[in-house]
Amino acid sequence: MNKILPVVLIVLAAVLVAAATMHSSALTPATTPEGAVQSLLNHVKTHDADGAYRYVAKSSNTDEPDFAHDVFGDDGNLRTYSALQLFDTKVMHEDDQQADVRATLQWASAVGAVYDTRDLKVVREENSWKVLWPVTARPKVPPQVIPVNYLRWDIVSRGPDDDWGAQNVDAPRVRIISMNPVEKDGNFILLGEIENEDTVPGFVSVAATLIGKDGKTIGQEESFDKISHILLPKEISPFRIDFPNMSRERIASVHMQPNAMLVPASADPVMGVMHQAMQKDARGHSVLTGELVNQSGQTVNIPHVLATFYDNAGKVIWVADGYVDQSLAPLTPVAFTIGVHDDLAPKIHSYRVTANQYSRDRVQ
Amino acid sequence: MKLLQRGFFFAMLALTPVICGAQLSVSGTFRAGVAVTLQAPGSGTSTLYLFGPGGAIKQTVQRGTITIPGDNFKIAGRYTAIVDGSNAWFFVNEAPLANISFIARPSRVPAAARGAVLGSAFLFDRFQNLVLASTPVDFRLATESTKGEDRTVTSRNGVAWVQLNSGSRSGPAQFVASSGDVSVRRVVQQVAADPCSIRMKAARAPDGNILVETAPIADCSGNAVPDGTIVTFACVDKRGRSTVDARVKRGFARAELPPSSAATLSVAAGVVLGNEIHWGGGQ
DSSP states (O other): OTTHHHHHHHHHHHHHHHHHHSOOOTTSOOSSHHHHHHHHHHHHHTTOHHHHHTTBOGGGOOOHHHHHHHHHOOTTOGGGGOEEEEEEEEEEEEOSSEEEEEEEEEEEETTEEEEEEEEEEEEEETTEEEEEOOOOOOOOOOSOOOOOOOOEEOOOOOOTTSOTTOOOOOOOOEEEEEEEEEEETTEEEEEEEEEEOSSSOEEEEEEEEEEETTSSEEEEEEOTTSBOOEEOTTOEEEEEEEETTOOGGGEEEEEEEEEEEEOOEEOOOOEEEEEEEEEEOTTSOEEEEEEEEEOSSSOBSEEEEEEEEEOTTSOEEEEEEEEOSSOBOBTOOEEEEEEOOTTTGGGOOEEEEEEEEEOSSOOO | OHHHHHHHHHHHHHHHHHHHOSOOEEOSOEETTSOEEEEEEEEEEEEEEEEETTEEEEEEEEEEEEEEOGGGGOSOEEEEEEETTEEEEEEEEOOSEEEEEEEEEOSEEETTOTTOEEEEEEEEETTSOBOOSOOEEEEEEEETTSOOEEEEEEOBTTEEEEEEOOOSSOEEEEEEEEETTEEEEEEEEEEOOSEESOOEEEEEOTTSOEEEEEOOOEETTSOBOOTTOEEEEEEEETTEEEEEEEEOBTTBOEEEEOOOSSEEEEEEETTEEEEEEEETTTO
């Protein structure tokens, strides 16, 4: 007896330690709707597609490969370069057989944090709770030939043997066509639009320098990705330059520096932005929604949407952007949503949306 | 002791002209690359010191008429010659115009733009001296088979510059700066300016979409805007707003917009707006 008891205690301790450290597994059915969602998302967080799929209800009619593509991405889209970092769940409604759970997700992606909110239906299936995860079947593009005969620009620059004074090819002429400084949430923000007035494409950026009342520089920032960098001839892009923790009273003047560089470019792809409309999302916040349609024959891996909002005088009052985490297959609409500050929404009279793109295999 | 020696040396130097007689002299105007003649009175050998922007030389010469070869005066400027303690200075001017260094900016301009083309000509002789003498320089900017624009400007301090309007025809324009027999040519590409009067038409496509297409797009001088120019078509109906940033191809831009029973269609390129079409009106 004296020898058996320690052994039993050791085995019991080992079992308890293992139970405490083991994550919820397929062997652990979800006993609550929230638990089902959390278990699924925990597996997503650890990149365990198999484990996550075990919490998907059969009535979703979703097979595992489709689920994995939907959650972890495919086609080189933004989701393939993302990882679920944080999530929060809240039960909105629950009864014996089904429940609605709102999941707020934060993804760490190659372009920064991406926030997503999903309202998930959870159903009771075989004495445990499972998540309904319908995956919208993407329409198959029928086999066809899509001719790509848009213009392409290449550059031959001046060489060392050229005569002194012989011209090089100049960078494109760009012009800032509007500029509006605003102060929001303790930050000083410059909004505006820039046009490529030339007949050649350019890589464009806008920088700004703030001069204080003592004549010294108090801030220098660039537009970063709040601008469409490659501008084709006569193309207009919005820009937004943020100066965090800066108040307008400190600023005496602003020096804008538009920069343009001549680069090889292609006029392909053409992207349509369809059915843009201001709406309210599930939480009652103002959003701009629409659909992107890739009108070329090659997949666009990471679309980037830029929206410019104008008041009734035509002044730019806000510039917002968002990345779509799905790729754009040819001729297949994909929805996008861009958040808009609720206090700005009533002032918006019109808006303009442009789509930028980053494609892995596209020849530039 | 040293002070005494220094004083004796300077006294001898000052007295040398008195001892030797008349001063070193030079007269006439001199040009770069041309020999210079000095008159040093007396006879026998002496030492010539010559210094100026071209460098410095020291050589043994015979007093009397001293001829210094033109190779020593390639660089224009003030020279000083010293023989027997007597000095003479003179200016060497630049040689006749032999080269023009011409900068034309920019390399690409919109057609019919006022004062858009700048040309700066720097005048040099064959020794790379700036030709400071006022010299007339002709500037001419023209495309093939057009008269173009001509201007004659007199140089100041070796530079002549001009600001010209670009021509109304697109194409490569020859920008020539010339003076006498010397001329330099640059090419300025004149491109179409902003689109003028964009007109579009709309029709129902076989799949029910709205097919919009512009007429050939040209600037106000009639130059076709180049392919690749962005033309934005927009359709506003009760479902929202749809836009397509189409590209000009062979002078036209076209796009397909989603089907609608009643919509307002518009077109724009850059900051230039075209016509509007009320689709579905009158039904």
